[in-house]
Structures are given as structure tokens and as C-alpha cells.
Amino acid sequence: MPRQIPQLGLFVVALLAATPLTAAAADGAPECPVAQPTGPPKPATDATTGEPTVQITADRMRSDLEAVSVFSGNVRLSREGASILADEIVYDHRANRIDAKGDITLSSDTGHTIRAPALQYRLDDESGYSEVARFTLSDGRARGEAGRMWFDGSERLWFEALRYTTCPPGQNDWFLKARSLKLDRAKGLGTARNVTLEFMHVPFFYSPYFSFPITDQRQTGFLVPKFGYTDNQGFVLAAPYYINVAPNYDDTFTPRFMSRRGLQLQNEFRYLTRGMNGSADLEYLPNDSLFDDYRAAAHWRHSQGLPHRWGAAADIQWVSDGNYFSDLGETTAATSATHVPRSGQINYAGDIWRFTGRTIYYQTLDETIPALERPFGRMPQLTLTADWQPAPNRPHVQLDSEWVYFTRGGRNNSRLDLAPGLSLPLRNSYGFVIPKVGARYTGYHLDPDDDGSGMPPADVTPERFVSLFSVDTGLLFERALANGGRGWIQTLEPRLYYLYVPYENQDTLPLFDTGFPDFSYYNLFRENRFVGSDRVGDANQLTVGLSSRFLDARTGAERMRLSAGGIVYFDDRRVDISTPAAPASDNASDLVAELYAHLADPWYLRGGLQWDTDAHLIEKGNVQIQYHPRRDRIVNLGYRYIDNLQEQADFSAQWPLARRFTGIARWNYSVRDKETLQAYAGIEYNNCCWALRVVTRQRILSDGAIDKGVIFELELTGLGKLGVTPENPLQQGQFIFD
Numbered sequence: 001m002p003r004q005i006p007q008l009g010l011f012v013v014a015l016l017a018a019t020p021l022t023a024a025a026a027d028g029a030p031e032c033p034v035a036q037p038t039g040p041p042k043p044a045t046d047a048t049t050g051e052p053t054v055q056i057t058a059d060r061m062r063s064d065l066e067a068v069s070v071f072s073g074n075v076r077l078s079r080e081g082a083s084i085l086a087d088e089i090v091y092d093h094r095a096n097r098i099d100a101k102g103d104i105t106l107s108s109d110t111g112h113t114i115r116a117p118a119l120q121y122r123l124d125d126e127s128g129y130s131e132v133a134r135f136t137l138s139d140g141r142a143r144g145e146a147g148r149m150w151f152d153g154s155e156r157l158w159f160e161a162l163r164y165t166t167c168p169p170g171q172n173d174w175f176l177k178a179r180s181l182k183l184d185r186a187k188g189l190g191t192a193r194n195v196t197l198e199f200m201h202v203p204f205f206y207s208p209y210f211s212f213p214i215t216d217q218r219q220t221g222f223l224v225p226k227f228g229y230t231d232n233q234g235f236v237l238a239a240p241y242y243i244n245v246a247p248n249y250d251d252t253f254t255p256r257f258m259s260r261r262g263l264q265l266q267n268e269f270r271y272l273t274r275g276m277n278g279s280a281d282l283e284y285l286p287n288d289s290l291f292d293d294y295r296a297a298a299h300w301r302h303s304q305g306l307p308h309r310w311g312a313a314a315d316i317q318w319v320s321d322g323n324y325f326s327d328l329g330e331t332t333a334a335t336s337a338t339h340v341p342r343s344g345q346i347n348y349a350g351d352i353w354r355f356t357g358r359t360i361y362y363q364t365l366d367e368t369i370p371a372l373e374r375p376f377g378r379m380p381q382l383t384l385t386a387d388w389q390p391a392p393n394r395p396h397v398q399l400d401s402e403w404v405y406f407t408r409g410g411r412n413n414s415r416l417d418l419a420p421g422l423s424l425p426l427r428n429s430y431g432f433v434i435p436k437v438g439a440r441y442t443g444y445h446l447d448p449d450d451d452g453s454g455m456p457p458a459d460v461t462p463e464r465f466v467s468l469f470s471v472d473t474g475l476l477f478e479r480a481l482a483n484g485g486r487g488w489i490q491t492l493e494p495r496l497y498y499l500y501v502p503y504e505n506q507d508t509l510p511l512f513d514t515g516f517p518d519f520s521y522y523n524l525f526r527e528n529r530f531v532g533s534d535r536v537g538d539a540n541q542l543t544v545g546l547s548s549r550f551l552d553a554r555t556g557a558e559r560m561r562l563s564a565g566g567i568v569y570f571d572d573r574r575v576d577i578s579t580p581a582a583p584a585s586d587n588a589s590d591l592v593a594e595l596y597a598h599l600a601d602p603w604y605l606r607g608g609l610q611w612d613t614d615a616h617l618i619e620k621g622n623v624q625i626q627y628h629p630r631r632d633r634i635v636n637l638g639y640r641y642i643d644n645l646q647e648q649a650d651f652s653a654q655w656p657l658a659r660r661f662t663g664i665a666r667w668n669y670s671v672r673d674k675e676t677l678q679a680y681a682g683i684e685y686n687n688c689c690w691a692l693r694v695v696t697r698q699r700i701l702s703d704g705a706i707d708k709g710v711i712f713e714l715e716l717t718g719l720g721k722l723g724v725t726p727e728n729p730l731q732q733g734q735f736i737f738d
Contacts, residue, residue, distance in 0.1 A: 230709030
């Protein structure tokens with residue numbers, strides 16, 4: 001028979017529903033159960049009082065309204081989203097307390113269940129305890145048992161003699177054991193005492209105190225340690241400690257032990273406010289056993305928003321010696337660095353005007369680089385641009401300007417560059433024509449002793465003025481195609497770009513930051529064949545380009561794009577970066593072709609080719625093929641070639657080998673040098689409640705030395721992972737079709 005009792009908050013169900021002790025299914029193991037994220041159940045309320053209510057049904061009931069009510073036989077206490085099943089429930093009216101006995105089961109529609117032989121609960125202060133309890137959380141993905149549980153209000157829960165795992169029932173590969181555990185929902189914190197982590201019944205981690213967040217709030221405590229072995233550093237063990245300084249500040253302190261070098265201290269401080277964010281990293285090794293001296297590094301990154309569309313940023317790095325990254329760096333990109341930049345800037349972004357003030361200076365790590373080949377510092381560099389775009393088919397006004405102060409080796413030089421332009425973009429649905437006129441002035445003030453070339457300049461205030469004229473035009477043709485019942489739209493997009501820049505002798509001008517851009521289809525349509533302001537190439541030329549795209553008629557998605565083009569020269573090019581200039585008399589440039597394709601879902605293709613029409617050979621080429629049939633498997637194959645400079649092959653893959661086993665591999669090989677630049681291969685075992693990855697790695701450091709190592713990673717599902725492995729091929733070779 002039903003009976004209503006007011007003011008019963010189902011303590012345990014609501015609390016457990018709020019704790020993130022659930023485990024996500026491992027990627028690549030679809031047979032593992034998947035937990036569905038849920039929130040705490042919404043309490044039922046009395047229509048009159050608005051207070052939480054509970055209904056009780058039972059086979060039998062004895063009641064003394066002044067003393068106790070006894071419910072027995074298939075007792076069910078329930079409310080919306082939660083229930084208690086028991087052999088007997090006794091309600092003490094005077095103490096406002098519930099005593100449950102027998103086979104007790106507490107459950108919720110979120111998938112949490114608790115089983116216990118006895119339960120006592122006070123309704124006034126929502127406190128109580130239960131005897132030996134077994135619990136299952138989140139649809140069976142996490143489970144455990146405790147010798148006793150205490151409840152202190154709806155926000156706090158204590159466990160005594162706790163065992164916890166995310167392994168499926170019947171699979172007890174790992175357990176987290178604790179003498180006591182406190183979950184405080186109000187603070188969002190779980191704290192445990194005398195914690196032991198057992199894997200395959202072998203204890204391998206112990207801590208007298210262990211804390212972790214039970215909400216999305218960050219908490220102070222140890223993070224998962226990292227370990228591995230390399231020839232260069234020996235056995236490596238890092239134990240990061242996270243400090244939650246404030247909601248918008250945190251700090252991570254990491255002692256990192258390297259058996260061949262010593263103990264390194266690392267610290268990362270991060271900050272985030274409404275108007276700025278950044279981080280400060282410090283690393284210090286008091287005495288490197290192999291280097292026989294201290295090693296240190298610092299890196300500060302900062303971004304700041306300012307009123308009225310202004311902003312500021314800084315990126316400052318420093319290392320104690322040139323071999324720091326090659327000896328202590330963890331990535332191939334870091335070990336190959338030759339310069340460390342230090343920059344700061346302030347900028348303004350308006351609707352028309354944009355301004356940037358920047359300073360940048362480089363620390364050269366490779367001391368073998370000659371002084372005259374090291375980059376110039378810019379102390380400062382000021383740029384101002386204007387881009388006024390009125391209504392369509394109206395004149396378009398542009399301005400690019402720069403003043404920069406170059407420094408290197410105690411020598412100081414300055415440069416002013418102004419480039420105004422006026423164009424008339426005329427566009428419609430099937431084509432465009434854009435005529436443009438412009439000019440460029442560049443003036444210098446050079447150091448009388450050295451203009452950066454190592455020699456005194458003949459003129460300390462040289463200057464240059466050139467004009468330009470261009471016409472950019474293109475058409476768009478479309479036609480419908482059908483292939484196997486699937487609709488396609490093919491476009492044909494011819495483009496012509498005429499550029500005229502009269503010759504101006506520039507042999508006496510210095511070279512601070514000028515070079516040649518990468519030869520590509522996009523760069524065929526540049527106004528200047530040089531990058532930088534020290535040279536403006538003379539031109540009387542016509543660029544001919546042709547693109548064709550294949551679009552899905554249903555979605556409009558671009559499935560393939562093929563572009564090809566080249567430049568026809570009507571005059572010799574007399575401006576060059578060499579001194580004296582060496583004129584180029586070719587009648588045509590190399591031909592460039594680029595391809596992007598995603599015709600079938602598992603297959604992706606991207607490639608480029610630069611063909612020397614005079615020598616009839618490939619000047620540069622690259623191709624990348626990707627096979628990606630499912631989210632847990634991928635194969636990447638790439639090839640890059642530059643005539644007489646580079647020839648490399650790159651292969652990476654991740655693929656299931658057998659049930660629960662996955663292989664990962666990458667091989668970057670220099671065909672020209674006949675040596676492996678970087679390679680790793682490993683295997684992963686995943687059985688839903690834990691995963692083990694073992695990877696062997698080899699790489700070439702900046703000094704040519706070969707560094708080999710073995711890296712381990714053990715992941716306990718729903719708890720964390722130990723160790724760190726290289727990026728998997730899914731991350732490393734993900735194809736982005738653009």
C-alpha cells in the first residue's frame with residue numbers, strides 16, 4: 001500500500017550521478033560498452049508544499065503514527081529517477097530516520113546502483129551510513145565495493161576500505177584501493193588516504209594522500225607521470241604536480257629525472273583574464289652530467305586585448321646554450337631549431353586602417369652559422385595598411401607601408417617602404433576583370449661602416465621608385481555531369497594576369513629580408529617575384545592559368561580541384577638578388593600543376609609538380625595519398641622532391657592487427673642521403689579497462705647523432721595514463737581538403 005513521506009532527498013543517487021567516475025569507451029574497441037553522459041535525476045515534488053516526496057509500497061505495513069512505521073516484504077521506496085528496494089524499511093517518526101535491512105538496492109535511471117545489507121538514514125540532516133556496499137556506476141562501466149559508507153548531507157559521502165575499477169564484471173585486471181575516500185560535491189573534490197593502485201594483482205603505485213576533481217573544476221594534485229628511455233637522455237621519469245592557484249591562474253611544477261643527465265626542474269605558469277592570456281615556462285638543470293654545466297630555458301607567451309580595437313602580444317624565448325634543444329628537447333621540431341625568436345608587438349585593426357608595431361630579435365643556437373647569414377633583428381618594425389572597399393564595381397584604394405630598423409652585429413640600418421595602389425574590381429556571376437595601377441617607394445638610411453653585407457655602402461641614403469600596372473581577369477564555365485546516378489558539376493576557370501613593372505637598377509640597394517617565394521600556382525599571380533621590400537622585380541609578363549573543379553551537385557562540396565599554369569615573359573628580367581644582377585632571358589617560367597582530390601570517402605590525394613620547360617625535368621614535386629576507411633585506421637604515404645636538394649619518403653599508419661591489438665608506425669626516409677630521419681613503430685593492446693602501448697623510436701638530432709629510445713604508455717580506462725608516446729598517425733597525417 002502506498003504512503004507519502006515528505007522531505008526525503010535521495011542522497012546517494014543524486015551524489016553519485018554528479019561524480020565523474022565513469023569511463024569512456026576506448027577508441028577502436030567497439031565491443032566495449034559505452035557509457036552515456038547523464039545528469040542527476042530531477043526530484044519529484046509535492047504539488048502543495050513543493051518539497052521532495054517519496055512513495056513507498058510494500059506487502060505489509062505496521063504503523064504507529066507516534067512511534068514507527070514498519071514496511072516489509074518487497075519494499076520499494078521511489079521517486080522520479082531513483083528507488084530503494086529492501087526486505088524491510090523502518091521509519092522512526094520521532095527521530096525522522098529510516099532503517100533498511102535485507103537485500104538493499106539503491107538505483108537511479110542514470111545507471112548507478114548500490115547494494116548493501118543495511119542502511120540507516122536521517123531525514124533532518126540527510127546523514128547516515130550503510131554496511132558493506134557494492135556499487136556500479138554508469139551502465140556498468142565503473143564498479144567497486146566499500147566496507148562502509150557514510151552520508152553527511154546531500155553534498156558529502158565517505159567510503160571506508162574502498163576498491164574501484166572500470167573493468168567489466170569478471171575482469172579484475174586493475175583496482176584502485178584506498179583506506180578511506182571522501183567525495184565533497186560542494187568543493188568538487190575527492191580525497192583519498194593510503195591509496196594503492198594494483199595492476200594484474202601487483203601494486204605499482206602508492207600514495208599516502210591522493211586528491212582528484214569530481215566536477216569540471218580544476219584541483220591541485222599530481223598529474224599522470226611520464227616515463228621512457230632514450231640513448232640521449234637515458235631513463236626518463238617526470239612527475240607533474242598541478243596547482244590550481246585561482247580560477248584563472250594555474251601552475252604545473254614537474255621534476256624530470258634523466259638517468260644520463262640528472263634532475264631537471266620544469267615549471268609552467270598559465271593565466272587567463274577577460275583581456276589577456278599567456279604562459280611562462282621555465283626549465284632548469286643544475287648540472288648536466290654529460291654537458292658538465294647547468295642548462296636552462298625560458299619561454300613567455302602573452303596576448304592582450306586593449307580598448308578601441310588595439311591589442312598586444314609577446315613571444316620571448318631564451319636558452320642557456322646552442323645544444324639545449326638537441327640534448328633535452330622532446331620533439332624533432334625542437335631539436336632541429338637553429339634560431340630562437342624574441343618578439344613583442346602592438347596592433348590596431350580598424351575597418352579600413354591596420355597598424356602593427358613589432359620588435360623581434362633572434363638568439364642563434366647554431367654557432368657555425370656565419371655572422372653575415374644570421375637574421376637581422378627588427379628594433380622596431382612599424383607597418384600601416386589601408387584597405388578601402390566600397391560597394392561592388394567601384395574603385396578600391398589600398399596602401400601598404402613599413403618602416404623598420406634593422407640591427408645585427410652592432411650595425412644599425414633603417415628602411416622606409418610605401419606602396420599605394422588603386423584598382424577597379426568588376427565582377428559578375430561568370431567572370432571578373434580587375435585593372436590596377438600602383439607605385440612603390442623605398443628609401444634607406446644605412447650604417448656608413450656596414451650596411452649588413454660586411455662592407456661600407458657606396459651610398460648611405462639610397463632610394464628606389466617604381467610604378468606598376470596589372471590586369472587580372474578570369475571566366476567561370478560550368479556543366480552538369482552524371483556518373484553512376486550521382487550528380488556532379490564541373491567548372492572550367494581560365495585566368496589571365498598581365499603585369500608590367502618598368503626596370504629600375506637596384507644593385508646598390510642592401511638585402512635585409514628579401515628572397516624568392518615558393519614556386520606555386522598561387523604565387524604565379526604575385527605582383528613581385530621577390531619576398532621582402534629590398535627588390536621589386538621588373539616585369540612585362542602574362543600569367544596563364546586554368547583550374548577545374550568537381551562539385552557534388554547535392555551538397556556543393558568540392559571533391560576535386562586541378563590547377564595548372566605558367567608565365568610568358570615578353571622581356572628579360574634584369575633585377576636579381578645577386579650583385580651584380582644576372583639577367584634572366586627565359587621566354588617562359590616553369591609550369592606548375594596542383595591537384596586536390598576526395599572523390600571516394602576512404603581515399604584522399606594531394607600533389608604538386610613544377611616542370612622545368614628548358615631542361616625538361618622535374619624541378620620540384622610532392623604527392624600525398626591517404627586511405628582512411630574508418631576512424632581507427634589510416635595509412636598515409638608521401639613523397640617530396642627538390643632537384644639536387646631533397647628527396648624524402650614518408651609513411652605512417654595505424655591499423656588493427658587482431659582483436660584488441662593495433663599497430664602504429666611512421667618512417668621518414670631521405671632517399672638522397674640514404675638514411676632514416678625519423679622512425680617509430682609500436683603496438684597497442686586494449687581490452688576495454690586498460691591499454692598498453694610500446695613504441696620504439698629513432699631520430700637524427702641537429703648535430704647528426706642518432707637518438708634511439710623506447711617509450712611506454714599504460715592507460716587505465718577512466719583513470720588516466722602513464723607515459724607519453726609520439727603522435728599517432730591519425731593526428732600526424734590527417735588530410736585536410738581545402
